Amino acid sequence: MRKELTQAQDRAWARLAAAGTWWSGAERVAIAAETRHATHCQLCARRAAALSPAGVEGVHDSLGALAPAVVDAVHRIRTDSGRLSQRWLDGLRQQGLDDERYVELVGVVATVIAVDTFQHALGLPPRALPAAQAGSPTRRRPAGARIDRAWVPTLAPEDVGPDDPPLYDGLAGMNIHRALSLVPAEVIGFFDLDSVMYLPDRQLRDYGTEYRALSHAQIELLAARMSALNRCVY
């Protein structure tokens, strides 16, 4: 196995444990734990089987460390993300979950899913969650972030200011890179993992060179199949 695969996950786990931009290290680890717990939630199972998740009332089976709106966000993203909607997100906002914390939460959940899925795919046990590190969130919102093309504010590449982290370094600044840009550290962290598990942006269209044990075509076919299995239109 490429050493980089393990190293990238080590970095992801270190980021998970540390204070983020809007959540403390302890809260980020709690979100990670809830992400794992969501797959055992009876309400999520009933909703996944229903024609519309909105028609199934109930309370999530949670670990109890996070507010209900946060638990709902984590569980829905983990178990039924293909049927999320802006109306659902508006409901979370009304319960007090602001966009900054929501976007960072999405980054944490996605990171845990990536690392856990990798271990599961290879028949390995899940990594133990890291011990939370002390420290305070930086609470810095990019000045240029605005509602544009997503449900949440994003920071366009042309709006990155001198005080913003270099969130698009090595990235083409495509829409998927912009998804988490309200919290630049999550863009940097997630796509650090992405560039190792998938391919760095600069290699995506370099069809004349194969960088992995799989060909470009094999990689893209599997990637497209994973999107279809997740009912993702992206």
Next chain:
Amino acid sequence: MVLLRGSGDFTGQHYDFAVVMDGTGDGGVPHGKLLMDFGAAVVGDSADRLNACRIAVQNTLGADALADAAGIAAIFNAVVRLADATGIPLEDAKEAASRVVRAEIGIDAFAVGKD
């Protein structure tokens, strides 16, 4: 899908994108069905099936390819959440470039049934 087509354009291969939806063939990609079966097993609920697919990938393509396939399955099981949870759309150019094939194979139907 756009990058798969780009790969086909480069190599002169014609790929059948419809297999992405049902996993029934290799789509013209060497060992494509093997890899798609592995991906489906990764997100499925049968440990036996996943184990069998894992062994098949390793025996056919090797341990490094198995690790790379695990990485692709893992990151795409996650990256779809970024798109789904933030409502970020496809770029206009990508949407236009893939519009016909998306309609043909039924991907657009995924947009129906949101909460």
